Amino acid sequence: MRVDIVTIFPDYLSPLELSLVGRARARGILDVHLHDLRQWADDVHRSVDDAPYGGGPGMVMRPQPWWAALTEIRALGAADGRRPRIVVPTPVGRPFTQAYAADLADVPWLVFCCGRYEGIDARVIDEWADDEISIGDYVLAGGEVATLVILEAVTRLLPGVVGNAESVTDDSFTDGLLEAPVYTRPAVWGDREVPAVLRSGDHAAIGRWRRAEALRRTAQRRPDLLARQDQAAADDGSGGA
Numbered sequence: 053m054r055v056d057i058v059t060i061f062p063d064y065l066s067p068l069e070l071s072l073v074g075r076a077r078a079r080g081i082l083d084v085h086l087h088d089l090r091q092w093a094d095d096v097h098r099s100v101d102d103a104p105y106g107g108g109p110g111m112v113m114r115p116q117p118w119w120a121a122l123t124e125i126r127a128l129g130a131a132d133g134r135r136p137r138i139v140v141p142t143p144v145g146r147p148f149t150q151a152y153a154a155d156l157a158d159v160p161w162l163v164f165c166c167g168r169y170e171g172i173d174a175r176v177i178d179e180w181a182d183d184e185i186s187i188g189d190y191v192l193a194g195g196e197v198a199t200l201v202i203l204e205a206v207t208r209l210l211p212g213v214v215g216n217a218e219s220v221t222d223d224s225f226t227d228g229l230l231e232a233p234v235y236t237r238p239a240v241w242g243d244r245e246v247p248a249v250l251r252s253g254d255h256a257a258i259g260r261w262r263r264a265e266a267l268r269r270t271a272q273r274r275p276d277l278l279a280r281q282d283q284a285a286a287d288d289g290s291g292g293a
């Protein structure tokens with residue numbers, strides 16, 4: 053997978069050199085290219101923002117640098133007929149979910165547009181954005197953190213990135229439920245003991261316990277996920293969660 057990221061703060065994306073994504077890059081599974089938007093700004097001051105039409109607080113990102121940047125990046129694929137899927141993190145985007153991550157993990161070339169200020173001129177979004185994605189109902193200062201979140205969730209789904217493939221398919225949200233609690237040694241920590249079933253070696257009982265705990269936790273903390281499961285089950289005629 054090739055990923056191009058356009059931002060006025062390239063250093064904000066330095067975590068992509070570390071850990072899971074860093075290892076995927078080192079192994080050639082992911083090919084990341086960072087671009088400073090200012091290199092495409094057409095004025096001597098390399099300006100990327102201007103006052104909003106209609107007034108209001110803050111500044112808006114000018115269309116010209118984005119248009120030049122995306123035109124040049126898209127042209128990289130012209131020779132062999134490749135076209136990138138252009139993703140714009142935005143507070144007004146479609147909610148990012150595990151299913152969305154799985155969808156993006158099948159795309160060979162992603163381009164992330166990391167905006168700042170009050171946003172990117174709407175004409176850029178209208179012309180270029182294939183996906184407008186929000187990572188949650190809270191307000192960040194720009195798209196870089198969202199890009200890191202999206203890219204980590206997508207990268208862990210790429211073949212060969214996570215050693216134990218099962219830990220990806222057993223993820224929270226993959227089966228629509230929150231994960232059961234996890235434990236490791238020692239068996240007793242202070243006055244807290246690991247549930248005996250997890251030390252029983254009875255894998256059927258362990259599976260039942262984990263399913264029950266996942267259902268209990270999901271009902272307690274995310275009843276909306278259970279409702280979604282029940283609706284999906286109703287839609288395909290099978291039993292509920």
Ligand SMILES: N#Cc1c(N)n[nH]c1-c1ccc2c(Cl)cn(Cc3cccnc3)c2c1
Nearest residue numbers: 141142167168186187188191192194195198
């Ligand atoms: N994804 C996501 C996401 C999220 N979940 N919260 N905030 C963002 C996000 C993403 C992109 C930008 C750009 Cl460009 C500018 N800002 C600042 C801003 C603040 C208030 C209103 N409008 C824009 C961004 C915030």
